[in-house]
Amino acid sequence: MKKPLKVLLLFSSPYNKPRGYDYQEEFADPENMYTENDVFQALMANGFSVSILGLHNTVAPLFEEIQENRPDVIFNLVEVFDDRSHLEKNMAAFLEMLGIPYTGATSDDIFICNNKGLCKKILKFHKIKTPWFYTFYRNRRVWLPKRLKLPTIVKPLCEEASRGISQASIVDNEEAFLERVRFIHQNMDMDAIAEEYIEGRELYVSVMGQKKLIVLPAREMKFGELAEDARVATYKAKWDEKYREKWGIKSVFAGKLANGVEEEIADVCKRAYRALNISSYLRFDIRITPDGKVYIIEPNANPCIAKIDEVAQSAMKMGISYEQLIKKIVMLALTKNT
Ligand SMILES: Nc1ncnc2c1ncn2[C@@H]1O[C@H](COP(=O)(O)OP(=O)(O)O)[C@@H](O)[C@H]1O
Numbered sequence: 651m652k653k654p655l656k657v658l659l660l661f662s663s664p665y666n667k668p669r670g671y672d673y674q675e676e677f678a679d680p681e682n683m684y685t686e687n688d689v690f691q692a693l694m695a696n697g698f699s700v701s702i703l704g705l706h707n708t709v710a711p712l713f714e715e716i717q718e719n720r721p722d723v724i725f726n727l728v729e730v731f732d733d734r735s736h737l738e739k740n741m742a743a744f745l746e747m748l749g750i751p752y753t754g755a756t757s758d759d760i761f762i763c764n765n766k767g768l769c770k771k772i773l774k775f776h777k778i779k780t781p782w783f784y785t786f787y788r789n790r791r792v793w794l795p796k797r798l799k800l801p802t803i804v805k806p807l808c809e810e811a812s813r814g815i816s817q818a819s820i821v822d823n824e825e826a827f828l829e830r831v832r833f834i835h836q837n838m839d840m841d842a843i844a845e846e847y848i849e850g851r852e853l854y855v856s857v858m859g860q861k862k863l864i865v866l867p868a869r870e871m872k873f874g875e876l877a878e879d880a881r882v883a884t885y886k887a888k889w890d891e892k893y894r895e896k897w898g899i900k901s902v903f904a905g906k907l908a909n910g911v912e913e914e915i916a917d918v919c920k921r922a923y924r925a926l927n928i929s930s931y932l933r934f935d936i937r938i939t940p941d942g943k944v945y946i947i948e949p950n951a952n953p954c955i956a957k958i959d960e961v962a963q964s965a966m967k968m969g970i971s972y973e974q975l976i977k978k979i980v981m982l983a984l985t986k987n988t
Protein backbone atom coordinates (compact mmCIF):
# COMPACT_ATOMS: atom_id res chain seq x y z
CA MET A 651 0.00 0.00 0.00
CA LYS A 652 1.20 3.52 -0.81
CA LYS A 653 2.38 5.42 2.26
CA PRO A 654 0.15 8.37 3.16
CA LEU A 655 1.56 11.86 2.52
CA LYS A 656 3.14 13.28 5.67
CA VAL A 657 1.70 16.73 6.33
CA LEU A 658 2.88 19.07 9.06
CA LEU A 659 0.20 21.58 10.04
CA LEU A 660 2.20 24.64 11.07
CA PHE A 661 0.50 27.61 12.71
CA SER A 662 1.13 30.68 14.85
CA SER A 663 0.59 30.03 18.50
CA PRO A 664 -0.12 32.80 20.99
CA TYR A 665 1.14 30.37 23.67
CA ASN A 666 4.60 29.16 24.49
CA LYS A 667 3.74 25.46 24.37
CA PRO A 668 6.35 22.71 23.98
CA ARG A 669 6.66 20.68 20.78
CA GLY A 670 4.31 17.74 21.02
CA TYR A 671 1.56 19.74 22.74
CA ASP A 672 -1.67 18.57 21.09
CA TYR A 673 -3.70 21.85 21.12
CA GLN A 674 -6.94 19.84 21.18
CA GLU A 675 -8.46 22.11 23.82
CA GLU A 676 -7.64 25.29 21.84
CA PHE A 677 -8.74 23.69 18.54
CA ALA A 678 -12.09 22.67 20.02
CA ASP A 679 -12.86 26.22 21.19
CA PRO A 680 -14.94 27.90 18.45
CA GLU A 681 -13.73 31.32 19.63
CA ASN A 682 -10.09 30.32 19.46
CA MET A 683 -8.14 28.17 16.95
CA TYR A 684 -11.07 27.16 14.77
CA THR A 685 -9.19 27.61 11.48
CA GLU A 686 -6.43 25.27 12.63
CA ASN A 687 -9.09 22.80 13.72
CA ASP A 688 -10.97 22.94 10.40
CA VAL A 689 -7.79 22.37 8.41
CA PHE A 690 -6.62 19.63 10.80
CA GLN A 691 -9.91 17.73 10.48
CA ALA A 692 -9.90 18.09 6.69
CA LEU A 693 -6.29 16.85 6.42
CA MET A 694 -7.19 13.84 8.56
CA ALA A 695 -10.32 13.18 6.47
CA ASN A 696 -8.07 13.08 3.39
CA GLY A 697 -6.10 10.24 4.94
CA PHE A 698 -2.84 12.19 5.29
CA SER A 699 -0.46 11.42 8.11
CA VAL A 700 -0.80 14.68 10.04
CA SER A 701 1.40 16.22 12.73
CA ILE A 702 0.88 19.64 14.22
CA LEU A 703 3.21 22.35 15.43
CA GLY A 704 2.49 25.81 16.82
CA LEU A 705 5.23 28.45 16.70
CA HIS A 706 5.29 31.32 19.14
CA ASN A 707 8.55 33.28 19.12
CA THR A 708 11.22 30.74 18.26
CA VAL A 709 11.78 28.51 15.22
CA ALA A 710 13.79 25.95 17.25
CA PRO A 711 10.84 23.50 17.55
CA LEU A 712 10.47 23.54 13.76
CA PHE A 713 14.14 22.55 13.34
CA GLU A 714 13.66 19.68 15.78
CA GLU A 715 10.47 18.54 14.12
CA ILE A 716 12.08 18.53 10.66
CA GLN A 717 15.05 16.54 11.91
CA GLU A 718 12.99 13.93 13.72
CA ASN A 719 9.90 13.73 11.56
CA ARG A 720 10.53 15.39 8.17
CA PRO A 721 7.18 16.03 6.46
CA ASP A 722 6.52 15.76 2.72
CA VAL A 723 4.65 19.05 2.83
CA ILE A 724 3.92 21.81 5.33
CA PHE A 725 0.44 23.28 5.55
CA ASN A 726 1.41 26.84 6.37
CA LEU A 727 -1.03 28.73 8.58
CA VAL A 728 1.62 30.98 10.13
CA GLU A 729 0.36 34.57 9.98
CA VAL A 730 2.25 36.15 12.84
CA PHE A 731 5.50 35.33 14.55
CA ASP A 732 6.18 36.72 18.00
CA ASP A 733 2.87 38.61 17.57
CA ARG A 734 4.35 40.50 14.58
CA SER A 735 2.40 40.19 11.33
CA HIS A 736 5.17 41.54 9.07
CA LEU A 737 7.19 38.39 9.83
CA GLU A 738 4.67 36.28 7.88
CA LYS A 739 6.82 36.63 4.75
CA ASN A 740 9.96 35.73 6.70
CA MET A 741 8.33 32.52 7.83
CA ALA A 742 7.56 31.54 4.22
CA ALA A 743 11.15 32.47 3.27
CA PHE A 744 12.39 30.25 6.07
CA LEU A 745 10.32 27.31 4.78
CA GLU A 746 11.87 27.91 1.34
CA MET A 747 15.31 27.60 2.90
CA LEU A 748 14.34 24.30 4.51
CA GLY A 749 13.48 22.98 1.05
CA ILE A 750 10.17 21.46 2.06
CA PRO A 751 7.10 22.17 -0.10
CA TYR A 752 4.55 24.31 1.71
CA THR A 753 1.05 25.50 0.96
CA GLY A 754 -0.12 28.95 -0.03
CA ALA A 755 1.76 32.12 -0.78
CA THR A 756 5.53 32.29 -1.32
CA SER A 757 7.61 34.86 0.55
CA ASP A 758 7.62 36.97 -2.63
CA ASP A 759 3.81 36.80 -2.86
CA ILE A 760 3.41 37.91 0.75
CA PHE A 761 6.02 40.67 0.38
CA ILE A 762 4.28 42.06 -2.70
CA CYS A 763 0.64 41.58 -1.72
CA ASN A 764 0.94 42.81 1.86
CA ASN A 765 2.27 46.17 0.70
CA LYS A 766 -0.78 48.02 -0.60
CA GLY A 767 1.40 50.39 -2.63
CA LEU A 768 3.76 47.86 -4.18
CA CYS A 769 1.03 45.50 -5.43
CA LYS A 770 -0.84 48.46 -6.94
CA LYS A 771 2.28 49.52 -8.86
CA ILE A 772 2.43 46.05 -10.44
CA LEU A 773 -1.30 46.01 -11.20
CA LYS A 774 -1.13 49.48 -12.75
CA PHE A 775 1.79 48.40 -14.96
CA HIS A 776 -0.46 45.62 -16.27
CA LYS A 777 -3.27 48.11 -16.86
CA ILE A 778 -5.52 46.56 -14.24
CA LYS A 779 -7.82 49.06 -12.55
CA THR A 780 -6.86 49.80 -8.95
CA PRO A 781 -7.28 53.03 -6.96
CA TRP A 782 -4.81 55.88 -7.55
CA PHE A 783 -2.70 56.36 -4.43
CA TYR A 784 0.09 58.14 -2.59
CA THR A 785 2.32 56.64 0.10
CA PHE A 786 3.37 58.54 3.21
CA TYR A 787 6.34 57.17 5.11
CA ARG A 788 7.16 57.86 8.73
CA ASN A 789 9.60 60.72 9.43
CA ARG A 790 9.00 62.30 6.01
CA ARG A 791 6.97 65.26 4.86
CA VAL A 792 3.20 64.75 4.82
CA TRP A 793 1.06 66.84 2.45
CA LEU A 794 -2.25 66.54 0.68
CA PRO A 795 -1.38 66.02 -3.00
CA LYS A 796 -3.44 67.98 -5.53
CA ARG A 797 -4.01 64.86 -7.64
CA LEU A 798 -5.61 63.01 -4.75
CA LYS A 799 -9.33 63.65 -5.04
CA LEU A 800 -11.38 63.93 -1.88
CA PRO A 801 -12.83 61.93 -0.24
CA THR A 802 -9.82 59.69 0.11
CA ILE A 803 -9.26 56.67 2.32
CA VAL A 804 -6.15 56.61 4.51
CA LYS A 805 -4.85 53.19 5.59
CA PRO A 806 -1.76 51.59 7.06
CA LEU A 807 0.48 50.60 4.11
CA CYS A 808 1.14 47.03 5.24
CA GLU A 809 -1.68 45.81 7.47
CA GLU A 810 -4.48 43.30 7.20
CA ALA A 811 -7.91 42.51 8.62
CA SER A 812 -8.84 46.22 8.57
CA ARG A 813 -6.58 46.98 11.52
CA GLY A 814 -6.32 50.78 11.54
CA ILE A 815 -9.41 51.25 9.37
CA SER A 816 -12.43 53.00 10.86
CA GLN A 817 -14.96 55.57 9.70
CA ALA A 818 -12.29 58.20 10.45
CA SER A 819 -10.19 56.69 7.63
CA ILE A 820 -12.45 58.27 5.00
CA VAL A 821 -11.48 61.93 4.94
CA ASP A 822 -12.87 64.81 2.93
CA ASN A 823 -10.68 67.73 4.04
CA GLU A 824 -7.02 68.50 4.54
CA GLU A 825 -7.14 68.67 8.32
CA ALA A 826 -8.77 65.26 8.71
CA PHE A 827 -6.36 63.84 6.14
CA LEU A 828 -3.27 65.09 8.00
CA GLU A 829 -4.68 63.90 11.29
CA ARG A 830 -5.34 60.38 9.98
CA VAL A 831 -1.87 60.03 8.46
CA ARG A 832 -0.41 61.24 11.74
CA PHE A 833 -2.53 58.67 13.63
CA ILE A 834 -1.11 55.82 11.52
CA HIS A 835 2.46 57.11 11.86
CA GLN A 836 2.36 57.88 15.54
CA ASN A 837 -0.24 55.61 17.14
CA MET A 838 0.32 52.56 14.94
CA ASP A 839 4.00 53.21 14.13
CA MET A 840 3.35 52.32 10.48
CA ASP A 841 3.69 53.91 7.06
CA ALA A 842 0.47 55.10 5.43
CA ILE A 843 -1.24 55.01 2.05
CA ALA A 844 -4.00 57.33 0.87
CA GLU A 845 -6.16 55.99 -1.93
CA GLU A 846 -8.74 57.34 -4.30
CA TYR A 847 -12.07 56.32 -2.77
CA ILE A 848 -13.93 53.88 -5.06
CA GLU A 849 -17.66 53.92 -4.52
CA GLY A 850 -19.63 50.80 -5.32
CA ARG A 851 -20.43 47.24 -4.39
CA GLU A 852 -17.74 45.32 -2.53
CA LEU A 853 -16.99 41.76 -3.63
CA TYR A 854 -14.52 39.11 -2.53
CA VAL A 855 -13.28 36.87 -5.31
CA SER A 856 -11.01 33.89 -4.74
CA VAL A 857 -8.78 32.44 -7.42
CA MET A 858 -6.73 29.28 -7.23
CA GLY A 859 -4.44 27.29 -9.48
CA GLN A 860 -1.20 27.31 -11.42
CA LYS A 861 -1.45 26.48 -15.15
CA LYS A 862 -5.22 26.39 -15.10
CA LEU A 863 -7.02 28.90 -12.90
CA ILE A 864 -10.32 28.52 -11.09
CA VAL A 865 -12.26 31.67 -10.22
CA LEU A 866 -14.66 30.87 -7.38
CA PRO A 867 -18.15 32.43 -7.09
CA ALA A 868 -17.98 35.94 -5.62
CA ARG A 869 -19.02 36.81 -2.10
CA GLU A 870 -20.37 40.26 -1.33
CA MET A 871 -20.18 42.50 1.71
CA LYS A 872 -23.62 43.93 2.41
CA PHE A 873 -23.43 47.13 4.40
CA GLY A 874 -27.05 47.05 5.58
CA GLU A 875 -28.22 50.33 7.06
CA LEU A 876 -24.83 52.06 6.99
CA ALA A 877 -25.04 55.44 5.26
CA GLU A 878 -23.92 55.61 1.62
CA ASP A 879 -20.69 57.46 2.50
CA ALA A 880 -19.85 55.09 5.38
CA ARG A 881 -19.87 51.81 3.43
CA VAL A 882 -16.44 50.56 4.27
CA ALA A 883 -15.34 47.22 5.72
CA THR A 884 -13.86 48.78 8.84
CA TYR A 885 -12.39 46.72 11.67
CA LYS A 886 -15.72 46.92 13.48
CA ALA A 887 -17.71 45.99 10.37
CA LYS A 888 -15.59 42.86 10.00
CA TRP A 889 -15.13 41.68 13.55
CA ASP A 890 -17.59 43.28 15.99
CA GLU A 891 -20.68 41.03 16.01
CA LYS A 892 -22.79 43.56 17.92
CA TYR A 893 -21.94 46.34 15.47
CA ARG A 894 -22.67 44.05 12.50
CA GLU A 895 -26.01 43.14 13.96
CA LYS A 896 -26.90 46.74 14.77
CA TRP A 897 -26.32 47.88 11.17
CA GLY A 898 -27.28 44.65 9.40
CA ILE A 899 -23.80 44.10 7.96
CA LYS A 900 -23.22 40.64 6.49
CA SER A 901 -21.32 38.69 3.91
CA VAL A 902 -23.40 36.79 1.35
CA PHE A 903 -23.06 35.36 -2.15
CA ALA A 904 -23.02 38.20 -4.66
CA GLY A 905 -26.46 38.88 -6.03
CA LYS A 906 -27.22 39.74 -9.63
CA LEU A 907 -24.62 41.75 -11.52
CA ALA A 908 -25.16 43.75 -14.69
CA ASN A 909 -24.67 41.99 -18.02
CA GLY A 910 -21.06 41.10 -18.68
CA VAL A 911 -19.79 42.20 -15.25
CA GLU A 912 -19.35 38.65 -13.97
CA GLU A 913 -17.17 37.80 -16.97
CA GLU A 914 -15.25 41.06 -16.51
CA ILE A 915 -14.60 40.20 -12.84
CA ALA A 916 -13.27 36.75 -13.76
CA ASP A 917 -11.05 38.23 -16.46
CA VAL A 918 -9.67 41.00 -14.24
CA CYS A 919 -9.02 38.64 -11.32
CA LYS A 920 -7.24 36.10 -13.53
CA ARG A 921 -5.08 38.81 -15.10
CA ALA A 922 -4.26 40.22 -11.66
CA TYR A 923 -3.37 36.75 -10.36
CA ARG A 924 -0.99 36.27 -13.29
CA ALA A 925 0.44 39.78 -12.98
CA LEU A 926 1.29 39.10 -9.34
CA ASN A 927 2.66 35.66 -10.32
CA ILE A 928 0.66 33.68 -7.75
CA SER A 929 0.58 29.89 -7.97
CA SER A 930 -1.47 28.79 -4.98
CA TYR A 931 -4.65 30.61 -3.97
CA LEU A 932 -5.56 34.22 -3.33
CA ARG A 933 -8.59 36.33 -2.49
CA PHE A 934 -9.14 39.70 -4.14
CA ASP A 935 -11.12 42.48 -2.48
CA ILE A 936 -12.76 44.30 -5.37
CA ARG A 937 -15.23 47.12 -5.92
CA ILE A 938 -17.64 47.46 -8.82
CA THR A 939 -18.55 51.04 -9.64
CA PRO A 940 -22.17 51.86 -10.51
CA ASP A 941 -21.15 51.95 -14.20
CA GLY A 942 -19.70 48.42 -14.00
CA LYS A 943 -15.95 49.13 -13.77
CA VAL A 944 -14.00 46.51 -11.81
CA TYR A 945 -11.34 47.81 -9.39
CA ILE A 946 -8.94 45.65 -7.40
CA ILE A 947 -8.81 47.13 -3.91
CA GLU A 948 -6.23 44.60 -2.71
CA PRO A 949 -4.96 41.06 -3.19
CA ASN A 950 -4.92 38.91 -0.03
CA ALA A 951 -2.13 36.36 0.01
CA ASN A 952 -2.94 33.44 2.33
CA PRO A 953 -6.53 34.57 2.94
CA CYS A 954 -8.56 33.17 5.83
CA ILE A 955 -9.28 29.54 5.13
CA ALA A 956 -11.66 28.32 7.86
CA LYS A 957 -14.93 26.69 6.77
CA ILE A 958 -16.87 29.87 7.47
CA ASP A 959 -14.48 32.10 5.50
CA GLU A 960 -15.01 33.43 1.98
CA VAL A 961 -12.64 31.08 0.13
CA ALA A 962 -14.23 27.92 1.54
CA GLN A 963 -17.77 29.25 1.20
CA SER A 964 -17.14 30.12 -2.46
CA ALA A 965 -15.55 26.73 -3.13
CA MET A 966 -18.49 24.90 -1.58
CA LYS A 967 -20.89 26.92 -3.72
CA MET A 968 -19.03 25.55 -6.74
CA GLY A 969 -19.36 21.98 -5.48
CA ILE A 970 -15.83 21.74 -4.06
CA SER A 971 -16.18 20.35 -0.52
CA TYR A 972 -13.99 21.73 2.26
CA GLU A 973 -11.97 18.48 2.31
CA GLN A 974 -11.45 18.70 -1.45
CA LEU A 975 -10.38 22.34 -1.15
CA ILE A 976 -7.78 21.52 1.49
CA LYS A 977 -6.52 18.62 -0.66
CA LYS A 978 -6.22 20.91 -3.71
CA ILE A 979 -4.20 23.38 -1.65
CA VAL A 980 -1.85 20.59 -0.54
CA MET A 981 -1.46 19.31 -4.10
CA LEU A 982 -0.69 22.80 -5.42
CA ALA A 983 2.11 23.03 -2.85
CA LEU A 984 3.81 20.00 -4.37
CA THR A 985 4.11 21.59 -7.82
CA LYS A 986 4.69 25.23 -6.86
CA ASN A 987 8.01 26.92 -7.69
CA THR A 988 9.60 28.66 -4.72
N1 LIG B 1 -9.69 52.71 -2.31
C1 LIG B 1 -10.77 52.31 -1.64
N2 LIG B 1 -12.00 52.72 -2.02
C2 LIG B 1 -13.10 52.33 -1.34
N3 LIG B 1 -13.07 51.55 -0.24
C3 LIG B 1 -11.86 51.12 0.18
C4 LIG B 1 -10.66 51.46 -0.49
N4 LIG B 1 -9.64 50.90 0.17
C5 LIG B 1 -10.17 50.23 1.20
N5 LIG B 1 -11.51 50.34 1.22
C6 LIG B 1 -12.43 49.77 2.20
O1 LIG B 1 -11.69 49.42 3.37
C7 LIG B 1 -11.68 47.99 3.54
C8 LIG B 1 -10.34 47.53 4.04
O2 LIG B 1 -9.34 47.93 3.14
P1 LIG B 1 -8.24 46.91 2.62
O3 LIG B 1 -7.32 47.65 1.71
O4 LIG B 1 -8.91 45.70 2.05
O5 LIG B 1 -7.45 46.58 3.97
P2 LIG B 1 -7.24 45.23 4.81
O6 LIG B 1 -5.97 44.64 4.25
O7 LIG B 1 -7.07 45.66 6.21
O8 LIG B 1 -8.42 44.33 4.55
C9 LIG B 1 -12.06 47.44 2.18
O9 LIG B 1 -12.63 46.16 2.32
C10 LIG B 1 -13.05 48.48 1.68
O10 LIG B 1 -14.32 48.35 2.29
Ligand SMILES: [Mg+2]
Binds near residue numbers: 811812935948
Ligand atom coordinates in the same frame (compact mmCIF):
# COMPACT_ATOMS: atom_id res chain seq x y z
MG1 LIG C 1 -9.04 43.72 2.66
